[in-house]
Amino acid sequence: MLQPHQILPHFDGIARGIQLQKFGCTRTQLAKAARSGSIHRIRIGVYALPGIDRRVITAAEHGGALTCAAALRAHGVWILPDPDEEIHVWMGAAGRTHHEKCACVGHYTPGTAGLGLAPVAAALVHLYRCTDHETFFAAYESAWNRRLILASDRDRIRQELPVTAGWLLDLARGDAESGLESLLRLRLHLLGIRLDS
Ligand SMILES: [Zn+2]
Ligand SMILES: [Zn+2]
Numbered sequence: 663m664l665q666p667h668q669i670l671p672h673f674d675g676i677a678r679g680i681q682l683q684k685f686g687c688t689r690t691q692l693a694k695a696a697r698s699g700s701i702h703r704i705r706i707g708v709y710a711l712p713g714i715d716r717r718v719i720t721a722a723e724h725g726g727a728l729t730c731a732a733a734l735r736a737h738g739v740w741i742l743p744d745p746d747e748e749i750h751v752w753m754g755a756a757g758r759t760h761h762e763k764c765a766c767v768g769h770y771t772p773g774t775a776g777l778g779l780a781p782v783a784a785a786l787v788h789l790y791r792c793t794d795h796e797t798f799f800a801a802y803e804s805a806w807n808r809r810l811i812l813a814s815d816r817d818r819i820r821q822e823l824p825v826t827a828g829w830l831l832d833l834a835r836g837d838a839e840s841g842l843e844s845l846l847r848l849r850l851h852l853l854g855i856r857l858d859s
Contacts (some may be wrong), residue, residue: 674778675714729780740804
């Protein structure tokens with residue numbers, strides 16, 4: 663029979679007990695695994711593998727999935743260095759905050775946020791709100807280039823971002839080989855607009 667620590671890797675290392683039970687784990691098994699230390703109980707009904715990213719744990723304690731720069735980097739998206747140490751959490755449309763007082767930044771956008779890492783498309787939508795155009799643009803092109811977002815994801819991102827983000831999305835391409843290439847093209851474009859006007 664599958665043990666909880668064998669199932670958790672399929673959920674970014676963290677999941678609700680109810681999700682694990684769907685794979686045949688009983689509550690007794692979960693309690694036993696938590697006692698033995700092969701998994702950790704994060705809060706009531708939430709379990710994680712030992713050693714997973716502390717920020718993922720904090721986001722789950724807050725009530726959602728880690729998002730923005732930290733999540734994108736964990737997905738393998740190239741992203742400009744970010745001195746921001748805050749934890750950004752995707753709460754879904756109407757998630758409930760479990761922290762009473764904290765420095766987490768909550769994102770309430772459509773969808774059901776699980777725990778672990780927010781999907782790349784959702785994290786890009788959040789990043790747009792939390793950072794500057796350059797950081798977003800380079801991350802968006804990197805995600806596209808690495809096939810981490812498909813055409814359907816790009817449509818969804820366009821729908822969820824403000825109309826004023828349209829020009830950035832129009833400028834983006836899927837063949838940028840590096841973040842620096844993305845940044846250079848964006849800067850030249852901006853320079854071109856200024857020169858033309
Ligand atoms: Zn919090
Ligand atoms: Zn954010």
